[in-house]
Structure formats: structure tokens, C-alpha cells
Amino acid sequence: MKAYVLKDEAYQFDNVMNKTVGKNELVVQLKTAGLNHRDLKLVERVPSTGKKFILGSDGAGIVKEVGEGVEDFQVGDEVMINPGLNWYNQSEAPPNEFEIVGVPFNGTFAEEIVMPADFVAKKPAYLSWEEAGVLSLSALTGFRALFTQGEIQPGETLFIPGVGSGVNSFIIKMAKAIGARVITTSRSEEKLTEAQTLLGFDRGILTNSEWSEELQNETIDLVIESVGGLTFNRSLSVLRKGGTMVMFGSSTEDETTINLREFFYGQYTLKGSTMGSREEYLALLQFMEKHQIKPLMDKVYSFEELDEAFDYLKEQKQLGKIAIQIQK
Incomplete structure (x- = not known):
């Protein structure tokens, strides 16, 4: 079958062998997939071994074949891929067996995928194929960061830097759905205005402004961070004493320094978060x-345009999710 793979530190189309369906597995003929920053970064993490790795963590399609022991699905079912494998129950951290679909487990940038039935779910009827294909990784990451780790409550105020991220757009929509107040940032005034219309957050400020001055009259109960070292201390500076910061990513520097005395006197709570369990x-x-709630969609590319989609994601100009149409 045709697939988009990482091989010898290069992204390319190639033909790969279809995996045979096993016990408690099913074959999903993919219609759509979602592009994530994880796909962009894997070239830096996977050594050059000559092996082909099929990229892509998000996807949706139609069940083509079911293996022995599968009872909840049948051929023809419309389904979505849950990319967080081997993590069944909500817990403080993922188990050692936890894997993410798309390197080293075969990914969704292919004509079909063999999945454990436990990590496939029926596609909600209200979602289009494009929406279903981009949802899982970002929405699950946002759900755990906001509710499990952040424990957001109605009426509280969330500060979340970076409005353009797919995960952040889900977090904003979910926080507003329960009645929280949301403040976010962007490098562009025009993008903030457009995003506020689409996402309905309460306030936006520019990335290059002085956050502590801009937000001195706000009471920030929760900060959710994914920018990393570049903004960590700036985000911490706007958090109320006793508040919580949740980190689910680091798109800039992985390392930073903090003033420990200010941190413990402020009685802050810092939590890590990644993906989420099947539960x-x-x-x-x-x-x-x-x-x-639907994903905020930015662009849809055809399967053959994946190189172009990767280039677009590198530019960091997107507002919402990028979908890949595998098959019509």
C-alpha cells in the first residue's frame, strides 16, 4: 500500500507491506488523517537505520476487516483512531507500555492501518470525516491538561499562550463550554481578532507585550503552557499565588531556570501532562x-500534497487543525 514514511532522516512516499490483522485487532481503511507538530519533529528523534516508519497519529475511516475476538465493531463501521496505545485507565502518569500511533507503531499516513480494537472508537455522527480525522491527539491532550491535571472549574480564569495551536484551540473551546474565562496570546493582532470570532475566548494579548503589566488586574487561576523555555517564566509571572501551571509541550527551549524562592513562597503547583488514557x-x-464541539479547521490537503502540508505547518501560520484527505 502507499504510505508516507520517515526513512533515513527524510520524509517520503513509499510502498509498504500491509500488516495482517491479528486477534482483537481490526483493519481501518483510512479516509482522513491529521497533521501534528509531533510528525514535524520526529525526523530529529528517529535515528537513520534504513527502516521505514509510517508517520501520522490521527485518523478516521471505515472498518475493512475484523480479527478474532472483536465484538464491538463490524465491517463498514465508521471509526476514529485513538493514538494513545496501551494506556487504559486514568492514572497519574502513563504506563511504561504507553506508545503513540505513528513511530514506532505504524501511523495513519497510509491507505489503511491495523489497530487494536480497544483503541478505536465509533465516529460521532455530527463530525465530518475531516473533523474526525484531526481530533484525537490534540483533543485528548487538551482534555487531560485542562480537566484531569488543571482541574479547571466554572468561573475560573485560564491563561493559555499561543492561540494558533491545534491543542490550544480545543482547550479554549472546552474551557468556554464549562463557563471558564479564557485569555490567550498571538504574535498577530489580526490573528487574535480572527481567532476570537472563531473560538470565543474572552481576551487576547500580543505575544511581545508585557504580560505581567497587561494582566495585572486579572486573577489567573490556571496556566496551560506548551511554548516552553521561551515563555515559562512570563507565564508563571501572571499566575495567582497558589495557582496551577500545566505543561503539555515545549515547542521552544526544553530547559529553563526559575527562582525557587519565589516559586515556593508563591505556593504554585506545576504539573506535567501528555496525551491521555482510553478512559x-x-x-x-x-x-x-x-x-x-468541533475542531477548528485550518486547511485540508490531499494525500499527495503531504510535503506541502508539512511545509505549511513549519511556517506556524495555521489557526486550527490541518487535515489530510487519504481517500474520498
Whole structure:
């Protein structure tokens, strides 16, 4: 089958062998997939060994074949991929067996994928194929960061730097759905205005402004950070004493320094977060259907245009998710 792979530190199309379906597995003929920053960064993390790795963590499609022991799905079902493998129950941290679809496990940038049935879910009818194909990794990451780790409550104020991120757009929509106040940032005044119309957050400030001055009259209960070292201390400076910061990524520097005395006198709580369990994924789908939350879509590319889609993501100009149409 045709697939988009990482091989010898290069992204390329190639033909790969279809995996045979096993016990408690099913074959999904993919219709759409989602592009994430994880796909962009894997070239820096995977050594050159000559092996082909199929990229892509998000996807949606139609069940083509079911293996022995599969009872909850049948051929023809419309489904979505849960990319967080081997993490069943909500816990403080993922188990050692936790993997993410798309390196080293075969990914979704292919005509089909063989998946454990436990990590496939029925596609909600209110979502289009493009919406279903981009949802899982970002929405699950946002759900755990906001609710499990951040424990956001109605009426509290969330500060989340970087409005253009796919994860952040989900977090903003989910926080607003429960009645929280949301403040975010962008490097562009024009992008802030457009994003506020689309996402409905309460306030936006420019990335290059003095955050502590801009927000001195706000009470920030929760900060969710994914920019990393470049903004960590700036984000911490606007958090109320006793507040919580949740980190789910680091798109800039992985290392930073903090003033420990200020931190412990401020009684802050710092939590890490990544992806989420199967239990949280199913809760996420229920929450999204209850509130009719859809992904904020930026662009849709054809399968053959994946190189162009990667170049677009590198520019960091997107507002929302990038979908890949595998098959019509």
C-alpha cells in the first residue's frame, strides 16, 4: 500500500507491506488523517537505520476487516483512531507500555492501518470525516491538561499562550463550554481578532507585550503552557499565588531556570501532562458530543500534497487543525 514514511532522516512516499490483522485487532481503511507538530519533529528523534516508519497519529475511516475476538465493531463501521496505545485507565502518569500511533507503531499516513480494537472508537455522527480525522491527539491532550491535571472549574480564569495551536484551540473551546474565562496570546493582532470570532475566548494579548503589566488586574487561576523555555517564566509571572501551571509541550527551549524562592513562597503547583488514557478518551468524546464541539479547521490537503502540508505547518501560520484527505 502507499504510505508516507520517515526513512533515513527524510520524509517520503513509499510502498509498504500491509500488516495482517491479528486477534482483537481490526483493519481501518483510512479516509482522513491529521497533521501534528509531533510528525514535524520526529525526523530529529528517529535515528537513520534504513527502516521505514509510517508517520501520522490521527485518523478516521471505515472498518475493512475484523480479527478474532472483536465484538464491538463490524465491517463498514465508521471509526476514529485513538493514538494513545496501551494506556487504559486514568492514572497519574502513563504506563511504561504507553506508545503513540505513528513511530514506532505504524501511523495513519497510509491507505489503511491495523489497530487494536480497544483503541478505536465509533465516529460521532455530527463530525465530518475531516473533523474526525484531526481530533484525537490534540483533543485528548487538551482534555487531560485542562480537566484531569488543571482541574479547571466554572468561573475560573485560564491563561493559555499561543492561540494558533491545534491543542490550544480545543482547550479554549472546552474551557468556554464549562463557563471558564479564557485569555490567550498571538504574535498577530489580526490573528487574535480572527481567532476570537472563531473560538470565543474572552481576551487576547500580543505575544511581545508585557504580560505581567497587561494582566495585572486579572486573577489567573490556571496556566496551560506548551511554548516552553521561551515563555515559562512570563507565564508563571501572571499566575495567582497558589495557582496551577500545566505543561503539555515545549515547542521552544526544553530547559529553563526559575527562582525557587519565589516559586515556593508563591505556593504554585506545576504539573506535567501528555496525551491521555482510553478512559479519558471516551470521556472526551462524550463531552464533545454533549457540547457539540468541533475542531477548528485550518486547511485540508490531499494525500499527495503531504510535503506541502508539512511545509505549511513549519511556517506556524495555521489557526486550527490541518487535515489530510487519504481517500474520498
